[in-house]
Amino acid sequence: MVGRAALVVLAGCAAVLAAPATVSVTPFSNAVISRVKSNMVKLATHSWEIGTALEALTELEWPSLSVFGGSLPPPVKLTSGTGADVTEWATKIVKAKPDPNALPLIDGDGAVGDPASIGVAVELTNWTRTDRGDHEFSTAAGHQLKYLLEVAPRTSDGAISHRSEQVQLWSDFVYMAPPFIAYFGALEGGSGGLSLLKIAYKQCKLYRQYLRDSSGLWKHIVLGNWSDTHHWGTGNAWAAAGMMRVLQTIRHSKLASKLKSEQADLTSWINEIVSASWKHQHSNGTLFNYIDESNSFADSSSTALLASVTYRLATLTGDNSHIPAANKAYNLIRSSVDSNGWLRNTVDPETFNTSSLPGAHSPEGQSFVILLHAAYRDYKASLRSA
Numbered sequence: 397m398v399g400r401a402a403l404v405v406l407a408g409c410a411a412v413l414a415a416p417a418t419v420s421v422t423p424f425s426n427a428v429i430s431r432v433k434s435n436m437v438k439l440a441t442h443s444w445e446i447g448t449a450l451e452a453l454t455e456l457e458w459p460s461l462s463v464f465g466g467s468l469p470p471p472v473k474l475t476s477g478t479g480a481d482v483t484e485w486a487t488k489i490v491k492a493k494p495d496p497n498a499l500p501l502i503d504g505d506g507a508v509g510d511p512a513s514i515g516v517a518v519e520l521t522n523w524t525r526t527d528r529g530d531h532e533f534s535t536a537a538g539h540q541l542k543y544l545l546e547v548a549p550r551t552s553d554g555a556i557s558h559r560s561e562q563v564q565l566w567s568d569f570v571y572m573a574p575p576f577i578a579y580f581g582a583l584e585g586g587s588g589g590l591s592l593l594k595i596a597y598k599q600c601k602l603y604r605q606y607l608r609d610s611s612g613l614w615k616h617i618v619l620g621n622w623s624d625t626h627h628w629g630t631g632n633a634w635a636a637a638g639m640m641r642v643l644q645t646i647r648h649s650k651l652a653s654k655l656k657s658e659q660a661d662l663t664s665w666i667n668e669i670v671s672a673s674w675k676h677q678h679s680n681g682t683l684f685n686y687i688d689e690s691n692s693f694a695d696s697s698s699t700a701l702l703a704s705v706t707y708r709l710a711t712l713t714g715d716n717s718h719i720p721a722a723n724k725a726y727n728l729i730r731s732s733v734d735s736n737g738w739l740r741n742t743v744d745p746e747t748f749n750t751s752s753l754p755g756a757h758s759p760e761g762q763s764f765v766i767l768l769h770a771a772y773r774d775y776k777a778s779l780r781s782a
């Protein structure tokens with residue numbers, strides 16, 4: 397039974413809960429975004445940095461070619477110039493393969509998943525190429541897929557290892573490989589495509605089983621001869637953002653109606669990370685590098701990518717409960733980008749547990765700013781069209 401006093405308390409609560417929704421955002425100017433972007437392109441050298449930068453370019457500049465935009469497969473014929481920076485970069489990488497018969501697209505520094513992050517752009521390049529007799533991109537993408545599915549080591553229950561020399565699972569993998577497997581499936585279509593979409597989903601499911609804690613946050617690295625069981629901010633963001641891309645790839649494919657429960661699961665797994673993360677947001681909007689550890693340090697990279705996923709999730713579900721947190725994070729990220737377009741206060745993406753050294757910048761952090769800006773833009777547009 398709810399008495400009058402309780403109703404008054406509830407009404408009071410609602411007012412308190414509604415209040416943070418008024419956190420307003422001052423968006424980046426186009427001039428700053430363009431500096432952030434050119435720094436991103438200059439700085440990306442490792443396979444995963446290039447894959448992430450290619451995704452950021454696609455979401456920012458060619459939204460209808462991204463998995464958040466148009467239906468899949470994309471059109472075969474693009475108007476001249478469309479997607480050019482993405483397909484030209486992918487072309488350069490495929491042409492630079494030292495051994496055309498090597499399976500991964502590029503050297504991955506021992507990582508199984510990272511080279512695959514470039515695969516989406518290679519698939520797009522194949523699909524939209526003007527020289528229809530050129531099968532180089534199709535072969536390169538097919539080889540990359542074969543490596544993931546037939547060569548890379550796995551756990552006994554089928555999780556593909558993130559490392560080639562031993563079986564080891566990293567949350568990072570979820571952004572690198574499943575989105576490519578899913579995209580390949582969405583373009584292939586039919587029963588082969590359906591089974592690839594299911595494999596992408598299954599990898600997310602297996603990774604969550606190994607890495608998720610009861611808090612809802614994911615550990616960074618398990619199995620193998622060392623581990624990082626902290627709740628690394630960037631790792632949680634990679635996992636949530638990777639699952640979001642798989643989900644959107646399924647949704648925009650012709651096979652969406654056959655994968656309803658998979659879409660519901662992915663939505664709930666993304667929400668689980670997003671909800672668990674913002675519980676630990678600090679008053680100026682930042683997350684800490686190890687999200688739930690008070691002696692960790694502020695990290696703008698993970699804050700940016702998690703905020704981007706939060707806007708994407710709200711655009712999809714219409715549930716705005718985490719928008720105040722994302723808005724606070726957006727404002728913090730905007731004030732953390734300096735006048736030259738560099739994101740400050742990042743974690744060093746190669747140590748995972750120290751800040752970037754003075755004067756050093758995070759290549760993936762630059763991409764996360766772009767992903768955040770694109771997600772915010774699309775969220776705002778969805779409100780206007782609702």
Ligand SMILES: *[C@@H]1O[C@H](CO)[C@@H](O)[C@H](O)[C@H]1NC(C)=O
Binds near residue numbers: 519528
């Ligand atoms: C490359 O594109 C062609 C269509 O031109 C398609 O038939 C082929 O399956 C594509 N290859 C891959 C690996 O997606």
Ligand SMILES: *[C@@H]1O[C@H](CO)[C@@H](O)[C@H](O)[C@H]1NC(C)=O
Binds near residue numbers: 561562621622
């Ligand atoms: C773990 O094993 C791999 C492969 O056997 C080896 O290259 C690496 O140095 C080892 N690392 C540690 C910390 O023992």
Ligand SMILES: *[C@@H]1O[C@H](CO)[C@@H](O)[C@H](O)[C@H]1NC(C)=O
Binds near residue numbers: 732
């Ligand atoms: C935000 O707050 C955290 C925690 O108090 C602090 O460590 C960090 O330096 C602050 N960041 C900025 C950009 O002021």
Ligand SMILES: *[C@@H]1O[C@H](CO)[C@@H](O)[C@H](O)[C@H]1NC(C)=O
Binds near residue numbers: 747749750
């Ligand atoms: C970071 O992690 C490495 C490897 O686990 C460890 O040796 C080092 O002490 C850690 N540094 C800090 C600042 O926690």
